[in-house]
Amino acid sequence: MLETRIDLREIGKERFEQSKRTSDKLFELNHTIPFTEKYNQLIKDFFTGGLGDNCYILTPLYINLVENIHIGNNVSINPYFKCMSAGNIFIEDNVQIAMNVSLITNNHDFYERSVLTVKDIHIKKNAWIGAGATILPGVTIGENAIVGAGSVVTHDVLANTVVAGNPARIIKTLDSNRF
Secondary structure (H helix, E strand, O other): OOOEEEEHHHOOHHHHHHHHHHHHHHHHHHOOOOOOHHHHHHHHHHOOOOEOOOOEEOOOEEEOOHHHEEEOOOOEEOOOEEEEOOOOEEEOOOOEEOOOOEEEOEEEOOOOOOEEEEOOEEEOOOOEEOOOOEEOOOOEEOOOOEEOOOOEEOOOEOOOEEEEEOOEEEEEEOOHHHO
């Protein structure tokens, strides 16, 4: 997985403005009554990285750089969804994300803490991320995979598997013929 590095001491005005635009739009979205016409339009306008059709997204959300989030069709995201998205987050079709899930694409260099190390996250089709799970930088969640509630995912999750724990480990293999 490709890693990029961002020196926080050299953050330009453009990056600061991106973050501020996201924060301003997020504040409005998080303070709008869900499933009203205004809310639905704000959701569409907010996800500038791409938002598929027939998505169900409940606030409150926390996202720092929304343009790095790419959401497919028929995705369900429950409240308290948090993304540290200095890197890209790809969420494919038919993914279900439970309450209080964190997707973290960035970390700090162990020795030079003003430098972010960044790796993309990819959640493949039909995956289910359980409540309170945390997905760390560079992780791919395979097709049809399930991440158990409260899990901390530090490595890729194979397709058709169930993982749970901290760190998450395979606890079951699913029958791929049933999907």
